[in-house]
């Protein structure tokens with residue numbers, strides 16, 4: 001090894017440093033992409049299997065080693081299926097040139113601020129009146145396929161419109177409302193339900209739908225609970241519960257702007273976040 005390193009020219013050294021740097025940065029971005037999602041648990045499981053293969057051989061456990069090797073092959077086939085949402089998001093990021101670049105949605109800050117204000121105001125009113133609501137904000141992943149399951153609206157976002165959409169027993173209240181840029185794309189949309197269990201809580205279907213869309217896409221889903229009046233936000237496969245009005249505005253602003261620091265400190269999390 002030392003002999004090999006000694007034989008390298010300056011350009012060889014430079015190429016090796018760039019090579020290792022690229023792989024390290026790629027792994028780091030991959031880690032950021034799956035951080036906080038159910039994929040982390042799967043990656044841990046896979047790492048254990050990969051470690052156990054050489055260890056079982058070293059210990060002379062030949063049958064265990066054989067079985068683990070077969071599991072390794074099965075994992076290769078199963079991975080694209082299990083990680084389909086994460087792979088899809090990673091490829092979308094790559095296609096949009098975001099895998100190696102920081103930042104979320106390049107939008108006019110004024111427009112984002114206004115839309116977020118309207119959403120926060122609507123959520124505040126809906127929470128006070130204990131009206132259940134599910135509002136999904138599109139980011140880079142297109143939500144057209146989910147909007148198509150609902151009723152097209154195509155109207156400028158306003159607190160009054162959002163509140164009106166969730167009035168109980170009206171035709172559009174059941175399901176999710178989807179927002180693209182400054183417009184409400186659709187209402188009464190059906191979202192995929194998560195199958196991941198959030199520790200410490202029994203989630204109803206509204207919250208499971210919010211988590212589901214946050215796993216399948218990079219969208220931000222805001223939920224108002226009919227039962228408790230709590231406002232929660234699902235993003236990247238995690239549910240942040242019981243967010244207060246001011247914190248909701250700040251949290252959403254951070255999620256819609258290029259990231260400069262972790263937004264984790266800005267909001268309150270309930271027991272199940």
Ligand SMILES: Nc1ncnc2c1ncn2[C@@H]1O[C@H](COP(=O)(O)OP(=O)(O)OP(=O)(O)O)[C@@H](O)[C@H]1O
Nearest residue numbers: 132174175176190191204205206207209225226227
């Ligand atoms: N897959 C889905 N996509 C979109 N909306 C859904 C979906 N499943 C349920 N909902 C919405 O959630 C409502 C039912 O909420 P439910 O009470 O089961 O959930 P919850 O998480 O306990 O919410 P809450 O705290 O408001 O009671 C439905 O009437 C519907 O409006």
